[in-house]
Amino acid sequence: MKSTDHPHYPSAFPIQPADVMTQLPTQFFATLVQKVNREISAGHDVINLGQGNPDTPTPSHIVKALQEAAANPLYHKYSPFTGYGFLKEAIAKRYFEDYGVVLDPETEVAILFGGKTGLVQLPQILLNPGDLCLVPDPGYPDYWSGVALAKAEMSFMPLRKDNAFLPDYAGIPESVRKRAKLMFLNYPNNPTSATAPLSFYEDTVKFAAENGIVVASDFAYGAIGFDGRRPVSFLQAPGAKEVGVEFYTLSKTYNMAGWRVGFALGNREVVSMINLLQDHIYVSLFGGIQAAAAEALTASQACVGELVGRYESRRDAFFGGLAEIGWEADKPGGSFFSWLPVPKGQTSASFADLLLQKAKVAVAPGIGFGDHGEGYVRVGLLTSEERLREAARRIGELGLFG
Structure with missing residues (x-):
C-alpha cells in the first residue's frame, strides 16, 4: 500500500454520545439569537434588548x-494551580471594603474561569445521581446545566411578585427540604432584577442549617444597585460561611465578560473541593489576566460608580418611555435588566416574537427562564438612552397598552 492510499471502510461505525450529553437542557436563547440575526441579515434595524452582554x-x-503584564516573562509560564495569591488577596480586600466581609484568601477564595464555570461545577462536586437541588424559577438556565451534568434532580422554587420575587421557604414541602443538598440563589436577580434584604439571607442561613442544604449565592450583579442602595451580599449574614459559598465575577462590575475571571467565596470545604476539581481540569488563568484583575479590584472604583450611574440613567430613560406608552412595570432595584409584564392575550414567547417582527425590538421571553417566567419578558439596559427611548416609542406604535 502506498503511503498516500487509505483503507476503505464500507460503513463507518456510529459514534454515540454519553447519556449525559442527551440530557443537557436545550439552549433556549440560541433560538432567540438566530431570530435576531435573521432580521438583521434582512436589513432591519433591530434594537437588541434580549442579551446580557x-x-x-x-x-x-x-x-x-x-x-504590561503580558510582557512579563513570569506570566508566560504555568500559573500556580489555585491561582496567584495576590489576586485572592485583592478580592478579599474588595469584599471587606464593600461589604465588611472578612475572607481568608488562601482557604476561603477559589479563582474560577468565569462565574459560570463555578456555578456549573458545584453540582458535580456536591451532588450524586438522584440527589436534589433547589433552583429558582425563573432563574439563570445554566444552573440546570450543572445539575444535569451531575445526573441529579431539580425542585423549583417559584419567584412571585407578591413575595418580592424571593423564594418562600415555608412553602417548600418537608419531603423536598429533607432531600435537597444544594440551593441556588441569585440577587440582584436575573431575570427579575429583584434585590434581597439582609433579613432574607438571615432566613436563608437558618433554613440551610436546619435542613443540611449548601447555599450557592450567585452575586454576578453584586455591584449594580440603584437609588443609592448597594446590593447585600449573602456573606454579610451571620453564619453564611458555615452553610455556603458566593460566586462573584468581574464580568459585570468592570465590563470584563470576555476576560473570564470569577471567584467562589466562603465555606472552606466547598472552596477546597472546587480547587481539587479544577486541579484535574485546568492549570489556572493566564497570569497576565490575574494581574489585570487584581488591578481592577484594588485601584480606584470610580469606574464602577460611573457604570452603575450609566445603567441607572438608562433605566430612568427607558421607564420614562414606558410611562408614555402606558406600559406599567416596576423599576428594577439592581442588575442591568428589567422584568416587564406582557399584555393580556399574549404569552411571553408570542409577545417577544411580535415585538421582533413588528417593532424590530428584541426581548427575552420569560418562559426561557422557567415556567414561572411566563407572563414576562426580560429587557437588558445594554444600549444607549436614545436607543432605549426609541425602543419604547416603537413598541408604543403597536397600540398594545393604554
Whole structure:
C-alpha cells in the first residue's frame, strides 16, 4: 500500500454520545439569537434588548495593566494551580471594603474561569445521581446545566411578585427540604432584577442549617444597585460561611465578560473541593489576566460608580418611555435588566416574537427562564438612552397598552 492510499471502510461505525450529553437542557436563547440575526441579515434595524452582554469597554487602566503584564516573562509560564495569591488577596480586600466581609484568601477564595464555570461545577462536586437541588424559577438556565451534568434532580422554587420575587421557604414541602443538598440563589436577580434584604439571607442561613442544604449565592450583579442602595451580599449574614459559598465575577462590575475571571467565596470545604476539581481540569488563568484583575479590584472604583450611574440613567430613560406608552412595570432595584409584564392575550414567547417582527425590538421571553417566567419578558439596559427611548416609542406604535 502506498503511503498516500487509505483503507476503505464500507460503513463507518456510529459514534454515540454519553447519556449525559442527551440530557443537557436545550439552549433556549440560541433560538432567540438566530431570530435576531435573521432580521438583521434582512436589513432591519433591530434594537437588541434580549442579551446580557455588557456593551461598553473594559476601563482603560485595566486594559493597560494586562498589556504590561503580558510582557512579563513570569506570566508566560504555568500559573500556580489555585491561582496567584495576590489576586485572592485583592478580592478579599474588595469584599471587606464593600461589604465588611472578612475572607481568608488562601482557604476561603477559589479563582474560577468565569462565574459560570463555578456555578456549573458545584453540582458535580456536591451532588450524586438522584440527589436534589433547589433552583429558582425563573432563574439563570445554566444552573440546570450543572445539575444535569451531575445526573441529579431539580425542585423549583417559584419567584412571585407578591413575595418580592424571593423564594418562600415555608412553602417548600418537608419531603423536598429533607432531600435537597444544594440551593441556588441569585440577587440582584436575573431575570427579575429583584434585590434581597439582609433579613432574607438571615432566613436563608437558618433554613440551610436546619435542613443540611449548601447555599450557592450567585452575586454576578453584586455591584449594580440603584437609588443609592448597594446590593447585600449573602456573606454579610451571620453564619453564611458555615452553610455556603458566593460566586462573584468581574464580568459585570468592570465590563470584563470576555476576560473570564470569577471567584467562589466562603465555606472552606466547598472552596477546597472546587480547587481539587479544577486541579484535574485546568492549570489556572493566564497570569497576565490575574494581574489585570487584581488591578481592577484594588485601584480606584470610580469606574464602577460611573457604570452603575450609566445603567441607572438608562433605566430612568427607558421607564420614562414606558410611562408614555402606558406600559406599567416596576423599576428594577439592581442588575442591568428589567422584568416587564406582557399584555393580556399574549404569552411571553408570542409577545417577544411580535415585538421582533413588528417593532424590530428584541426581548427575552420569560418562559426561557422557567415556567414561572411566563407572563414576562426580560429587557437588558445594554444600549444607549436614545436607543432605549426609541425602543419604547416603537413598541408604543403597536397600540398594545393604554
